[in-house]
Amino acid sequence: MFPASMGIKGSPRISERIILAAAGMAKTKQFIVTAENRPGAVAEIARTLGNEKVNILSLLLSGKAEETRGTVQLVVDDARRAKKALDESGLIYQETAAEEYELPNKPGALAQYLEKLTAKGVNLNSICATAAKGGKKAVVVYTVDVKTKVASATA
Numbered sequence: 801m802f803p804a805s806m807g808i809k810g811s812p813r814i815s816e817r818i819i820l821a822a823a824g825m826a827k828t829k830q831f832i833v834t835a836e837n838r839p840g841a842v843a844e845i846a847r848t849l850g851n852e853k854v855n856i857l858s859l860l861l862s863g864k865a866e867e868t869r870g871t872v873q874l875v876v877d878d879a880r881r882a883k884k885a886l887d888e889s890g891l892i893y894q895e896t897a898a899e900e901y902e903l904p905n906k907p908g909a910l911a912q913y914l915e916k917l918t919a920k921g922v923n924l925n926s927i928c929a930t931a932a933k934g935g936k937k938a939v940v941v942y943t944v945d946v947k948t949k950v951a952s953a954t955a
Contacts, residue, residue: 829879830898830926830943833872833891837863845872845891852885854878858941860928873926875900875941898943905931905938913940 835841842861849856855877863870875898876882886893903909910929917924923945931938 826900828875828898828900828941829882830896830941831874831876831879831882831886831893832896833874833886833893835861835863835870835872837865837868837870842872845874848885848889848891849874849876849882852881854882854885858928858930858939860926873928875928896943898941901940901942903929903938903940905935909938910940 833845835845842859846856846859856874857877858873858875860873861870862873874882879895883895901913903913925943925945927940927942929938929940
């Protein structure tokens with residue numbers, strides 16, 4: 801779940817958790833699932849995870865109408881159970897490290913956060929942001945270029 805430098809068996813040290821929580825940033829996993837371009841393909845992925853009591857927190861489908869396959873990017877509440885469910889289903893997927901960050905749900909907040917990441921030299925590979933209408937917080941989930949060391953953008 802975390803780099804070995806952050807603690808034993810992939811778990812973050814307590815001080816790391818406190819720093820990440822104070823910064824509003826959390827380590828998470830993103831699953832990139834290959835899906836056929838046909839009705840019901842995304843529903844099958846959702847059902848596979850739901851049947852194992854895995855809650856999907858974020859979902860993004862990427863593909864083009866003329867392609868036979870696309871990808872579904874997922875962030876879930878329990879990466880271990882999701883991995884087990886995906887393995888048992890035979891679905892093709894990749895698992896990548898991601899960062900999750902809460903922002904105020906107001907105009908310009910995302911731009912300010914992304915500018916901080918840019919200033920630190922962070923190169924984004926993917927990003928998904930969402931907020932409930934009228935909600936106080938927005939959530940951003942992103943992955944970075946493996947050559948980039950991610951640092952908190954709140955400093």
